[in-house]
Amino acid sequence: xxxxxxxxxxxxxxxxxxxxxxxxxxxxxxxxxxxxxxxxxxxxxxxxxxxxxxxxxxxxxxxxxxxxxxxxxxxxxxxxxxxxxxxxxxxxxxxxxxxxxxxxxxxxxxxxxxxxxxxxxxxxxxxxxxxxxxxxxxxxxxxxxxxxxxxxxxxxxxxxxxxxxxxxxxxxxxxxxxxxxxxxxxxxxxxxxxxxxxxxxxxxxxxxxxxxxxxxxxxxxxxxxxxxxxxxxxxxxxxxxxxxxxxxx
Amino acid sequence: xxxxxxxxxxxxxxxxxxxxxxxxxxxxxxxxxxxxxxxxxxxxxxxxxxxxxxxxxxxxxxxxxxxxxxxxxxxxxxxxxxxxxxxxxxxxxxxxxxxxxxxxxxxxxxxxxxxxxxxxxxxxxxxxxxxxxxxxxxxxxxxxxxxxxxxxxxxxxxxxxxxxxxxxxxxxxxxxxxxxxxxxxxxxxxxxxxxxxxxxxxxxxxxxxxxxxxxxxxxxxxxxxxxxxxxxxxxxxxxxxxxxxxxxx
Numbered sequence: 001x002x003x004x005x006x007x008x009x010x011x012x013x014x015x016x017x018x019x020x021x022x023x024x025x026x027x028x029x030x031x032x033x034x035x036x037x038x039x040x041x042x043x044x045x046x047x048x049x050x051x052x053x054x055x056x057x058x059x060x061x062x063x064x065x066x067x068x069x070x071x072x073x074x075x076x077x078x079x080x081x082x083x084x085x086x087x088x089x090x091x092x093x094x095x096x097x098x099x100x101x102x103x104x105x106x107x108x109x110x111x112x113x114x115x116x117x118x119x120x121x122x123x124x125x126x127x128x129x130x131x132x133x134x135x136x137x138x139x140x141x142x143x144x145x146x147x148x149x150x151x152x153x154x155x156x157x158x159x160x161x162x163x164x165x166x167x168x169x170x171x172x173x174x175x176x177x178x179x180x181x182x183x184x185x186x187x188x189x190x191x192x193x194x195x196x197x198x199x200x201x202x203x204x205x206x207x208x209x210x211x212x213x214x215x216x217x218x219x220x221x222x223x224x225x226x227x228x229x230x231x232x233x234x235x236x237x238x239x240x241x242x243x244x245x246x247x248x249x
Numbered sequence: 250x251x252x253x254x255x256x257x258x259x260x261x262x263x264x265x266x267x268x269x270x271x272x273x274x275x276x277x278x279x280x281x282x283x284x285x286x287x288x289x290x291x292x293x294x295x296x297x298x299x300x301x302x303x304x305x306x307x308x309x310x311x312x313x314x315x316x317x318x319x320x321x322x323x324x325x326x327x328x329x330x331x332x333x334x335x336x337x338x339x340x341x342x343x344x345x346x347x348x349x350x351x352x353x354x355x356x357x358x359x360x361x362x363x364x365x366x367x368x369x370x371x372x373x374x375x376x377x378x379x380x381x382x383x384x385x386x387x388x389x390x391x392x393x394x395x396x397x398x399x400x401x402x403x404x405x406x407x408x409x410x411x412x413x414x415x416x417x418x419x420x421x422x423x424x425x426x427x428x429x430x431x432x433x434x435x436x437x438x439x440x441x442x443x444x445x446x447x448x449x450x451x452x453x454x455x456x457x458x459x460x461x462x463x464x465x466x467x468x469x470x471x472x473x474x475x476x477x478x479x480x481x482x483x484x485x486x487x488x489x490x491x492x493x494x495x496x497x498x
Contacts, residue, residue, distance in 0.1 A: 011475075066315065108357060116480045121470025149473045184491045221370025221490060224398045226260075227483075231365045234480035235487035241470060242433045242488070 005078045008069040008141045010038040015145020016076055017045040022148065025075040026052045030061060033071035042072070067141065079135050082151035084161055087124055088168055096192045097240060098165070100126045102158055102208055103199030104229060107133050111142020112230035113197070118146040120237040126153045126161055126194075162194070162211045170194055174204045174212035175232065177225065183216040187249045188240040195240075197233050254327045257318040257390045259287040264394020265325055266294040271397065274324040275301045279310060282320035291321070316390065328384050331400035333410055336373055337417055345441045346489060347414070349375045351407055351457055352448030353478060356382050360391020361479035362446070367395040369486040375402045375410055375443070411443070411460045419443055423453045423461035424481065426474065432465040436498045437489040444489075446482050 004025050007016060016022050027046055029039065046053045061069055099122055104110055110133050117125055133139065134154075140147050155161040162172055173186060174196040196212065198204035209215055218232055227235075243249050253274050256265060265271050276295055278288065295302045310318055348371055353359055359382050366374055382388065383403075389396050404410040411421055422435060423445040445461065447453035458464055467481055476484075492498050 015473075112477050112480055115475065115477055118471050118473045119467075119469050119476045119480075144475050144477075146473055146475075149471065182491075182494070184495070218368075218487060219490065219494060220368050222367050222398065224264075224367045224395055226364065226393050226395075227368040228361050228364055228393075228479075230477075231361055231368075231479060231483035234476075234483040238467065238484035239488070239491070241468065242431075245431070245468060246433070 004075040005140075006064065006137050007074050007076055008064060008067045008072070008137060010042065010070050010072055011144045012140050013042055013072055013074045014038065014045070015148055016074060017042065017049065017051070019145070019148035022079065023077040024049075024051050026054065027072070027074045028054050028056050028060060030058050030071035031055045032058050039072070067137065079147060079152065081154040082124065084126065084153050084155055084164060087151055087153055088164070093123070093192045095190065095244065096123045098122065098124050098126060098170070098194040099233065099237070100158060100161070100194055100196040101132055102128070102196055102204050103131050103202060104197070105133055105200060107136060107138035108142050109200070109228065109230045110135070111139040113233055114139070114143040114150060114152070115146040116230060116234045116237060118149045120241050122150065122237060124151040124153050126155055126158070128158050129154050129156050159207050159211065162208060165194055166211065171214070172196065172212045173214045173216060174209050175217065175236065176204055176209060176215050177217055179215040179217035181214065181216050182219050183236045184239050184249065186214050186216060188243050189247065189249070193240070195233070195236060197229055200229055253324040255313065255386050256323050256325055257313060257316045257321070257386060259291065259319050259321055260393045261390050262291055262321055262323045263287065263294070264397050265323060266291065266298065266300070268394070268397035271328065272326040273298075273300050275303065276321070276323045277303050277305050277309060279307050279320035280304045281307050288321070316386065328396060328401065330403035331373065333375065333402050333404055333413060336400055336402055337413070342372070342441045344439065344493065345372045347371065347373050347375060347419070347443040348482065348486070349407060349410070349443055349445040350381055351377070351445055351453050352380050352451060353446065354382055354449060356385060356387035357391050358449070358477065358479045359384070360388045362482055363388070363392040363399060363401070364395040365479060365483045365486060367398045369490050371399065371486060373400040373402050375404055375407070377407050378403050378405050408456050408460065411457060414443055415460065420463070421445065421461045422463045422465060423458050424466065424485065425453055425458060425464050426466055428464040428466035430463065430465050431468050432485045433488050433498065435463050435465060437492050438496065438498070442489070444482070444485060446478055449478055
C-alpha cells in the first residue's frame with residue numbers, strides 16, 4: 001500500500017471496517033488496553049475480512065502520542081476524493097444538498113463538519129485543493145469515521161464548481177455575518193442546494209458571495225460575535241432538515 | 250495570586266482583558282511572533298489596565314507546546330463559578346434559558362458549547378462538580394474567551410438543580426436519541442427553559458430524563474447515528490432562537 005494513512009481510535013477503526021471503502025493494511029492494538037465490547041467487535045470484523053490484527057507494546061504508539069488513539073490504530077489507504085462531474089451525473093438529484101467549505105483551516109472543524117453533514121443527510125462536501133485543510137488523521141478521528149459515509153469532493157476552483165452547480169440548477173446559499181437575511185428565511189424545500197461556509201476568520205470569499213443566490217447569517221444574540229464554523233453549520237443544516245420534514249419554513 | 254491559570258492565544262487573552270472579570274497577573278508574548286492588529290490591541294488594553302506585558306524567548310512557551318498558544322499566554326485567576334440560587338434570585342427571569350451538561354468529558358466540546366451558548370444568548374450553563382470536565386485552559390481556548398461572557402454554574406447534584414429549577418417554574422427539556430418527539434416540536438416561547446445535554450457516550454442519565462417535561466431528539470438522516478454533543482446543542486439552541494424571533498414553532 002502506497003503512503004498508507006494512520007487512523008486512530010476505536011470508532012474510526014470500526015467505521016473503516018464496516019464501510020469497507022478503504023483498504024486496511026493492518027490493525028495494531030496496545031497490549032495494555034482493556035478489551036471492551038468495541039475492541040471485541042473490531043477483532044470480529046477484522047477476522048471476517050481477513051485483516052491482520054496485532055497486539056503490540058505501548059512503545060509502538062509513541063509516535064502518535066499527540067493523538068487520542070485509545071490504544072488502537074490502523075494503517076489504511078488514503079481516502080479517495082470524489083469528482084464533482086461524476087457526482088452530478090451518477091444520480092438524478094432531487095432535494096439533494098451539498099456543503100462547500102471555503103478555506104476551513106482547522107482539522108477538528110473539518111472532522112466535526114463531516115460528522116454533522118452525515119447525520120443531517122447531506123449528499124456531499126466540496127473542498128478546494130488549496131487553502132483548506134485536507135482529510136488527515138485528525139480529521140478522520142474527529143469525524144468518528146463519518147468520512148467514510150459521504151463523498152468528499154475536491155476541486156481546483158470553487159468558483160468553477162459553483163458555476164457548474166448553477167448550470168445544473170442548484171441553488172447557492174452563502175453565509176456571511178453581515179447578511180440581511182437570516183438562514184431560516186430561505187425555503188430549502190423542493191430544490192437542490194449548496195451551502196457555502198467560510199474560513200474561520202475571513203469568511204466566504206467575495207467572488208463566491210457574488211455567485212450566490214442567497215446570502216444569510218445566523219442572528220447573534222450577544223455582542224460576542226464568534227460562532228465556531230462547525231456549530232454554525234449545524235444550526236443551518238438542521239434547519240434545512242426541519243423544513244423538509246415539516247414541509248414549512 | 251493563588252493557583253493562577255494559564256490561558257492561551259490572542260482571542261482568549263483579548264477576551265479576558267475586555268471582560269475584566271478575571272484578575273490578570275501577567276501577559277507573556279514571544280519575541281518571535283509577528284506583531285499584528287490583535288497583538289497591538291492586547292498591548293493597548295494591557296497598558297490601559299496597568300497589566301504587566303513581557304516579551305520573552307520562545308523557550309518560555311516550551312511547557313505549553315501541546316497547546317495552540319500562538320505565542321501569547323496570560324496568567325489569570327481561575328474562573329469564578331456561579332451559584333444557582335444566586336443566579337435565580339439576581340434577576341427576574343422571563344424567556345430565559347439555561348443549558349445543563351450531564352457528564353460531558355471532552356474539553357473541546359465544553360469550549361465549543363460555551364461559545365455556542367454565548368452566541369445564542371443562553372443565560373447560563375450548569376455543570377456538575379463531578380463526572381464532567383471543568384473549565385480548564387483548553388476549554389478557555391476553545392471557547393475563544395466566551396467563558397468570560399456567561400455564568401458557569403457548578404452544582405453538587407444535577408437532580409437537585411433540576412428540582413430547584415422546576416420549583417421556580419422552569420421547563421425542563423432533555424435530549425435522548427430514542428425520544429419520540431423532535432426538538433423542534435417543542436414551543437420554546439414564553440417560558441424559561443433548560444436544555445439537558447448528555448455525555449458523549451452514555452447520554453442523559455435516567456434520573457434526569459424522569460424529571461424532564463419533554464424528551465426530544467434530533468432526527469438523524471442517516472444510519473450513522475453519532476452527532477457531536479456541541480453540534481447537537483447548536484442545532485437545538487438556534488431553533489429556540491429562531492422560534493423566539495419568528496414567534497412561531
